[in-house]
Amino acid sequence: MDKWTSQTSDNDIKACCADFYSSDVVKWLLEDSYHPGGLLLTGRMGEYLDLGPGDVVLDVASGTGASAMSLADKFGCRVMGIDLSQANVDAANRTAQASEVSDLVSFITGDAESLPLEDARFDAVICECSFCIFPDQPAAAAEFARVLRPGGRFGISDLNLNTELPPELDSVLGSIICVAGAQTPAGYKEILSGAGLSVDAVHHYDDELLLLIASIRQKLIGATIIARTQEIALPDLDLDRALDTARWASNAMQRGELGYSLLVGRKPA
Numbered sequence: 001m002d003k004w005t006s007q008t009s010d011n012d013i014k015a016c017c018a019d020f021y022s023s024d025v026v027k028w029l030l031e032d033s034y035h036p037g038g039l040l041l042t043g044r045m046g047e048y049l050d051l052g053p054g055d056v057v058l059d060v061a062s063g064t065g066a067s068a069m070s071l072a073d074k075f076g077c078r079v080m081g082i083d084l085s086q087a088n089v090d091a092a093n094r095t096a097q098a099s100e101v102s103d104l105v106s107f108i109t110g111d112a113e114s115l116p117l118e119d120a121r122f123d124a125v126i127c128e129c130s131f132c133i134f135p136d137q138p139a140a141a142a143e144f145a146r147v148l149r150p151g152g153r154f155g156i157s158d159l160n161l162n163t164e165l166p167p168e169l170d171s172v173l174g175s176i177i178c179v180a181g182a183q184t185p186a187g188y189k190e191i192l193s194g195a196g197l198s199v200d201a202v203h204h205y206d207d208e209l210l211l212l213i214a215s216i217r218q219k220l221i222g223a224t225i226i227a228r229t230q231e232i233a234l235p236d237l238d239l240d241r242a243l244d245t246a247r248w249a250s251n252a253m254q255r256g257e258l259g260y261s262l263l264v265g266r267k268p269a
C-alpha cells in the first residue's frame with residue numbers, strides 16, 4: 001500500500017479495498033464476519049429493523065455473505081447482498097447455494113455509490129462496517145435512500161472517530177482499514193439527513209470493537225512470535241505495521257476517541 005499517494009483516485013482506493021477484503025489475511029484476522037459484534041450484532045440490527053418474512057433487504061458491502069444468510073435464516077426475509085469484490089460475491093454465492101436459505105439470498109457485484117438497482121425496491125437497507133470505507137459517503141447515502149421504498153428502514157453499523165489520525169494512518173492505508181472515513185455518530189447522521197433519511201436511534205457497541213481489536217492483536221502477536229522463531233515471513237502482511245495499527249486502535253479506544261455504533265432510521269413515508 002506504500003505506493004499510494006494523495007493523488008490516488010477514489011477508484012484505485014475502492015479496487016485496493018475490495019482486494020484487501022477478499023484476501024486470506026483478512027479472513028484469518030476477522031474469520032466469518034467482517035465487523036465488530038459478529039452475527040450477534042447483525043441479529044440485533046435485524047431486531048431493531050423489525051425484519052420478518054415478506055421483507056426484501058439489501059445488504060450493501062455484503063462481504064462473504066455471512067450477515068445476509070444469517071438474517072434470512074433468523075427472520076425469514078429475502079436478502080440481496082452487493083459487494084465491489086467479485087471474489088467475495090463468488091464466495092458468498094457458493095456458500096449460499098449450499099445453505100438452507102439458498103432460495104432467500106442472492107449476491108451481485110456493484111458499487112455502493114452507484115447501485116445497479118431500481119428505485120424503491122427494498123423494505124430495508126443494511127450496511128455493516130463499510131460506510132466509512134466509501135470515498136463518497138453522501139453519494140452512498142443518496143443511493144440507500146433511492147433504493148429504499150418510502151417508509152423503508154435502514155441500519156448502519158460503523159466505526160466512530162473523534163480525533164485526528166496519526167500521519168501513518170491518514171493515508172490510503174487509513175481509508176482501507178476504515179478509520180480514515182470514520183465519523184462521529186453526529187457526522188453520519190448529518191450525511192444521512194442530507195440524503196433525506198432520518199435517524200431514529202444510535203446504539204453504542206464499543207465493547208464489541210474492543211474485543212475484536214484484542215482478538216486481532218493476539219493473532220498478530222502469535223504470528224510475530226512464529227515468524228521470529230521460525231524465521232518465516234507471512235505473505236502480504238507487514239506484521240510490525242499491523243501491530244502498530246492495532247496498538248493505536250486500542251489506545252484510541254481507551255482515550256474515548258474510537259468506538260463503534262449502530263444507527264437505525266427510515267426513509268420518510
Ligand SMILES: C[S@@+](CC[C@H](N)C(=O)[O-])C[C@H]1O[C@@H](n2cnc3c(N)ncnc32)[C@H](O)[C@@H]1O
Binds near residue numbers: 033061082
Ligand atoms: C469490512 S468489510 C465488511 C463486510 C460485511 N459487511 C461484514 O460486515 O461482514 C468491507 C466490505 O466492503 C466492500 N466494499 C468496499 N468498497 C465498496 C464499495 N464502494 N461498494 C461496495 N462494496 C464495497 C469490500 O469488498 C468488503 O467486502
